[in-house]
């Protein structure tokens with residue numbers, strides 16, 4: 001499996017990278033870790049004449065945490081760096097957990113969280129929790145800078161809202177509200193190495209025992225990660241009892257659009273959406289309860 | 295267009311002219327003749343090609359050689375630079391019977407080193423997690439885990455003696 005020939009560029013600034021994208025034509029590809037892109041090239045699925053690596057842009061790998069602004073994950077920050085970062089482990093434990101659930105040690109030492117998002121696989125591990133936590137995509141392109149909520153970023157398998165020659169420079173994740181909890185669970189047939197058959201992530205905010213706000217996202221059960229709006233309605237304004245959690249699971253299963261493929265059957269996926277939804281809701285609720293002042 | 299890159303492999307500086315489409319695995323094996331680095335799946339799944347790049351375990355089959363410019367690479371050949379005295383990890387792999395056909399061994403040992411550098415006293419679960427990207431078709435893993443665990447112990451004992 002040799003790679004076919006291509007030109008390689010390693011610009012030192014984002015504006016240089018944007019100019020290269022404009023001048024090299026629509027088939028040129030950006031590369032962060034290359035763990036998705038090089039695999040697609042090895043399989044002959046894409047044959048870009050030109051690769052533009054982002055790794056030489058200084059500071060683009062930065063991970064920053066600020067008490068008010070929240071977390072910023074730079075475009076070339078590695079999955080392993082996000083999984084192990086002390087501020088992320090402390091303030092965004094589920095973000096760290098999702099990064100850690102991605103692939104294996106070696107791939108996490110090469111691949112990035114932003115690359116995982118830009119690849120726009122509906123089964124990817126990182127999108128659901130970031131969508132639940134209201135992450136915002138930081139974009140730079142020929143028209144300047146713009147920001148887009150992550151839940152508006154995915155348009156279909158492998159398709160994002162990026163315009164030609166636009167680059168994602170990073171991801172901003174707001175601080176978790178007080179009394180909030182988060183959780184992410186996924187299932188795959190062969191443990192970590194395999195793509196997910198189903199995933200569910202949630203952020204839930206409590207007032208006393210009442211669930212004030214909730215954002216639930218299901219992955220690998222549609223062309224993009226899907227929001228479980230009816231399941232959220234089932235939970236909002238109520239105490240999360242076993243019964244409510246089970247009803248929410250049933251709603252989420254109803255809302256999901258799974259297909260049968262080599263990873264799982266549609267029937268299995270539908271049942272597992274219900275199970276994982278129940279699980280993440282209860283886990284996030286537990287986290288929110290323990291974070292409340294007594 | 296070829297790119298001239300300079301990289302440091304097992305402590306020695308090399309300057310090589312590489313095509314962007316060459317992987318680090320191809321350059322290590324074919325240009326530098328470091329055939330201890332294996333090529334299994336070529337797709338990031340098996341770990342046979344694992345090397346340390348600036349101290350991090352990476353799959354050399356999914357790393358472009360041009361991106362190794364200026365980096366420190368450690369391959370299994372660098373574990374026993376004299377060619378005679380083996381690294382503790384290698385000795386334990388032999389003693390514990392953790393090698394059968396040997397195809398996975400170099401990658402396993404590099405992953406083990408990456409783990410022990412970060413976490414000198416790993417639990418069995420931590421060892422198994424650290425090997426999640428390394429497949430072995432022969433041993434059933436039990437002896438590999440044992441070997442890494444006793445290598446950890448020996449390395450810790452040695453560093454205590456040195457203090």
Ligand SMILES: Cc1cc2nc3c(=O)[nH]c(=O)nc-3n(C[C@H](O)[C@H](O)[C@H](O)COP(=O)(O)OP(=O)(O)OC[C@H]3O[C@@H](n4cnc5c(N)ncnc54)[C@H](O)[C@@H]3O)c2cc1C
Nearest residue numbers: 032033034035036037103111112115116118124125168338
């Ligand atoms: C063995 C193996 C196991 C894997 N297991 C998992 C898994 O369990 N879960 C999972 O979710 N994924 C998995 N993956 C997929 C992959 O590793 C991840 O998606 C990874 O996070 C991609 O990041 P990258 O930096 O390597 O992206 P790249 O391959 O560099 O890029 C991916 C895509 O995004 C585009 N892109 C990258 N950065 C930007 C940017 N800043 N702006 C605009 N576009 C950009 C690229 O052009 C490309 O199309 C696995 C891959 C391998 C090889």
Ligand code: FES
Nearest residue numbers: 334335336341355
């Ligand atoms: S050869 Fe690189 S991971 Fe299998």
Ligand code: FES
Nearest residue numbers: 394395430431432
């Ligand atoms: S010893 Fe044969 S693959 Fe591991």
